[in-house]
Amino acid sequence: MTSRTKSPATAGGRAGGPRRRLRARAAALRNRLMVGLFMPRRRKRTAQLHYAAILDGQTVNLHAQLPPSAGLPERAEIVLRRGRRRHPSEARVYEGPNGEALVDAAVLLGADVGGLPVTSGRWRIRLRLYSGRRSRTLSLLLLQPPVPYEGPTKPMEASPVTGERHRLGRSVRGSARVVSTGARAAVEVSKVHLTHAGVTVDFRVLGTGVDEPWAEFVASGRRIEQAVTPIGPGAFSVHVPLGQMTPRGGRPEHWDVVLRDRTGRSMRLGRRLHDVRNPLRVFAMRSMAITPSGHQPMIVQPRYTPAGNLRVTCTRMPEAG
Structure with a gap:
């Protein structure tokens, strides 16, 4: 004879129904x-x-x-x-x-x-x-x-x-x-500066503290760790050379930016303290055709996702083969 046990999620979900109805x-x-x-x-x-x-x-x-x-x-x-x-x-x-x-x-x-x-x-x-x-x-x-x-x-x-x-x-x-x-823990982007040398992102940490932080630029199967530089109370800057972000295949690579610290905390960089409903359209940034030293030409496009997260898309130039 077997006994059945309820998982915590199932039990909590069933108990939450009466509580929600009572609150309503x-x-x-x-x-x-x-x-x-x-x-x-x-x-x-x-x-x-x-x-x-x-x-x-x-x-x-x-x-x-x-x-x-x-x-x-x-x-x-x-x-x-x-x-x-x-x-x-x-x-x-x-x-x-x-x-x-x-x-x-x-x-x-x-x-x-x-x-x-x-x-x-x-x-x-x-x-x-x-x-x-x-x-x-x-x-x-x-x-x-x-x-x-x-x-x-x-x-x-x-x-x-x-x-x-x-x-x-x-x-x-x-x-x-x-x-x-109080402020929710978040990393708010203040400025994105794109040059032929790389991408520089200024940002603020809100609602929490960070201990010896660093930034990671993350794409599918790839990860670039970069040091951050303090530029004010709770404010930092990070720079990544574009030569490290060149696409390895024919498809575009989408790089997200994550702030980490030695406590194991990780937070996505983005823009959330605004009043627009479509940050992807309103906070549009120009793309740039760049040829990093020793690499093939590519198009670099910083942008914000519908959720407000910062994303840098790197696409190999079609004529580069």
Whole structure:
């Protein structure tokens, strides 16, 4: 008589189904409470956001209308709060065309870019109003969460400078908040320079550290190890001679670039901190016909894959036979 055992993947997959359904039911109940109960009751005593978005990955853009009870304050500021930490940012308050009080704000996030020093976690967004010596604080009611738009570009998912990620969310009572997370471990290409001598790639390491790193240019059955040169904090440069990348057969050879270090970590080089939907088309780079010393002519084409990974394609010139 034989016994059957379930693999961890199978058991985990079956257990994940009920958990997903439970989370979905909890989210639906939360949304019903928010839209049907809390938000209608809070409309008259909160500032209502007519627009809220983070388009560049690091700036919160807000446009809100104050409740009639707030009058027209002399000045206003946005305050991000988490626990005992509070970070204020100036806002503009003015009178709208129908006499309503409106507030606009652009809040830059991240100490490294000169913005508010937010850390990972959920930050409540509050509006602080001042009239003379008096002040009051209002919640910002997010009636509709940001909706992704169509087109060749999209909202940035991360800061293009630091890689830190910020998104807008809502509490169960409908109040707006910013959810921040640290940068994901990645190697971001800053510049690709192609000459008749070789390919030079400048890049940044985000979200992690590297210990005695080096780069590898990898094609099918081939591997070229190259030293990297530090050019700034977390920034490096690598150069590979094109004489080492000449195709061995008649087919093109596609070289990917990988950063490795002595801990065994490996990360692909690419461009991911951008707002375009097709990096292959938008970040197109010129090809070059090159004849490395002692080798046959070839065409070298650096490019980005649809996933954003850097790839260098080397193709033997047809007339070279």
